[in-house]
Amino acid sequence: MMELEQLTPQQRDEVQHLVQRIAEADGVAPTNESADLVIAGQRPGSFFFATAGDDLVGFAVADARDGTIQAGVLPGHRRRGHGTSLLRAALEAHPHHTLWAFGTQPGAAGLAGALGLTPVRELLKMARPLGEEPEARVPAGWTIRAFRPSDADGVVATNAAAFAHHPEQGRLTRDEFDALTSQPWFSAEGLLVATRGYEDSPVVGFHWTKRHDEATGEVYVLAVHPDHEGHGLGRALLEAGLAHLEAVGCTEVVLFVEASEERVVAMYRSASFVTSNTDTSYQL
8 A cells, every 4th residue: 555645636635525424424533633644744754645536535645744644434335444554554664663553443443453553542531511611719929821922932841841741742842842832723812821920931831722613612722831730720720711612602621631731631521521532642
């Protein structure tokens, strides 16, 4: 199976359309944001395709930045060997990449096992309705406000410190941050930062929210610098972000969190979030 490192505009449109069709059929997208950026030509990666006649029916994308493989096949063309062929080709070319199964669809665990893969990570999708969100309880001596362009380096530095252990999030660069803030969905009012409040006070925490549509918002990234943990900033930032999402019209909010981060999961559960789905990462 041929590996492509670049897509033509027509191929890009076809893959994006295929991803959309699979998401609509399964109720969960076969790719995450990073892979979507690879498909859009904004991050490095490579591609493998399955066809039936002249029709594109399946794909695998190898995300070079995150070291992951993500794949999907149209429901009407499953159980015909397309998924196995795609993943074998992708894993042969990138044996150290991990494979994401989003939502752990039926058959995903069996296919992973047949390929000699074992689960290494679980990512929880948690959700809750929004309604009459209380004003954030900001600890004395701290301020939570909307992002300013001069905060960019502080946000990136805080993110790196807070997610130093994380295989993907902690690698966010300033260039990648700038690229994300240029996306159509970005809103400076939806990126809330915590500081001491005085002029040039450094960013020590932030809650980056994301609005998917009129009804659904996301706790996109919530981070507090390790040097400033224990003051209640994480809870205050969470409350401020939820209040913002409600204020702009969202009626529900989702987030994604590592299942192994028990303390963080407990905080979200105490804020009435419940697990609605589980993504699983597999590795050779």
